[in-house]
Amino acid sequence: MILPRRLSPRRFFALALLTLLALTALFVPPALAQTAAPATATPAATGTPAPTRTPAPTPTATPTLTMRQSQLLLAQTYLDGGDYAAAVKLFAALAEQNPGDPTAVPGLKAALGAQATATAAASAAKPTAPPPAPTPAPTFGSTFTRQLRDFTGTGLAALVFILLLYLTSKVIRWLFVQLREVWWTRTGGVFDRIRKQPIPPGYYVGDFADATGDTSFPGGKVVAQVLTENLVQWHQAVMPEAPAVEPAPSLDLSGMSWVRLLWSWILPPPRVYRVTGTLLGQKSGPYELAISRTSLVKNRVDVSRTLGPAGGAPIAPEQAIRELATKALAWILDPLAAAAMDATERARLTPKGLAPLSLTPTQAMQEAMRLVILARQQLARAPADKAAVQGSLADTERALVALPADSTLRDQLQAAINELASSGENHAGLRSQ
Known part of the structure; x- marks a missing residue:
């Protein structure tokens, strides 16, 4: 009898391990494959439905036409x-x-x-439209009439527009002129802080023509120069704050002058008088001076006068022309006073320290202007010359006797004397005698 070989513990564990690996190789892969595979629903078995019997339609009788x-x-x-x-x-x-x-x-x-009915309607004569009227051929008269009518319609509209524009500009210009006059002439109230007396218009000294025929002596230019000097002295004596005297502006013919022309429709003209004139006479004299004063605000000549020689002994042409220019000053400033001065006899003036002189009213006005300017200069010095100012004012008052009473020239010079006397009392303790 052959007995089984006894296994050692080492061999037993090795055999058990091999057996476990073999079982794992046999059973684990099918289980993993079954787990990873998606589950599919198995369709349930259905039975075939039995056919339903449909009753046959009942035939209906179809109507027929004979x-x-x-x-x-x-x-x-x-x-x-x-x-x-x-x-x-x-x-x-x-x-x-x-x-x-x-x-x-x-x-x-x-x-x-x-x-x-259809035959009668078809055979009836259809109404025919009247033939168009023949269009007449255009003639010169019809063409001219049509063009004139069109042009007149357009021209009238443009004319009405220009007329309205002109009237509007005139109204605006008139308002500007009135407001400016109120500003320069109104006194009292708040205006006293601006000015003490109304400011008169200024002056444009224009060209003075020379009709004497003397080409060696520029008489017209001498008249304009002397008249300008006299106007400047008058403003310095009576109202230093008045507008300055200027030469008349020349005609502007530049390329943009039309712009100024358009603005002149609305803006008011300068508040000045334009002074022009003509020197008449022979080469050696006597001379006459024709002057005219034109108000640019009103666009009219308000003073026109021809001044003759003063008479007396013959004098040099230059001196005669200067006297005419000085005489013209009174006519430019105050025509009424100038007329009274011409009718007044020669006055006799004896200023302090001077020999007796026979002076005309025009010369007396010239002397009064010079004395008032001298008094203003003496008063402006620091310190003021008390005796000199008193003497100048006294001489000025004596010179005013030769001027017409109640005239604008005399009143303005007297107002200047009173102003200087009042200023002298406030600054230097002066009192008019």
Whole structure:
């Protein structure tokens, strides 16, 4: 008897391990494959439904038309469709077959009536439109009339627009002039802080023509120069704050002068007088001076005068022209006072420290202007010469005697004397005598 070989513990564990690995190789892969495979639903078995029996439709009787009914229906269709000839033919055939047919005879009458109406309407004469009137050929008169009418319509509209623009500019210009006059002439109230007395218009000294024929002596330029000097001295003596005397501006003929022309429609003209004149006479004298003063605000000549020589002994041409220019000053400033001065006799003036002189009113006004300017200069010195100012004012008051009473020239010079006397009292303790 052969006994089984006894296994050692080492061999036993090795055999057990091999057996475990073999079992793992046999059973584990199918289990993993079954786990990873998605489960699919097994469709349930269904049985085939039994067919349902549908009852057969019950046949219905289809209405049918007889031959006569079909012909009547066709004839009526022709009548309704407007084929009157075919309708008459069918209705006539049916009426012949059945003379007393209540449908064919009325249909035949209706078809014949409709056919007759259509034939009469077709044969009636259609109204014809009147032929268009012939268009007359354009003539010179018609063309000229049409163009004149169009031009007149456009021209009248433009003329009305320009007229309205002109009237509007005139109203605006008038308002500007009135406001400016209020500003320069109104006194009292708040205006006392601006000025003490109304400011008169300024002066433009224009060109003085020379009609003496003396080309060696510029008499016209001398008159303009002397007159400008006298006007400047008058403003310095009476109202230093008055507008300065300026030469008359020349005519502007530049490329943009039309812009100034348009603005002149709205903006007011300068508040000045334009002084012009002509020197008349022979080369050696005597001379006459024709002057005119034009107000640019009102655009009119308000002073025009021809001044003659003062008379007396003959004097040099330059001195005679200067006297005429000095005489013209009074006419430019105050025409009424100048007329009274011409009618006044020569006054005699004896200033302090001077020999007796026979002076005309014009010369007296010139002397008063010089003395007032001298007093202003003496008062402006620091310190003021008290005795000199008193003497100048006293001499000025004596010179005013030669001027017409209640004249603007004398009143303005007297106001200047009073102002200087008041200023002397406030600054240097002077009192007029």
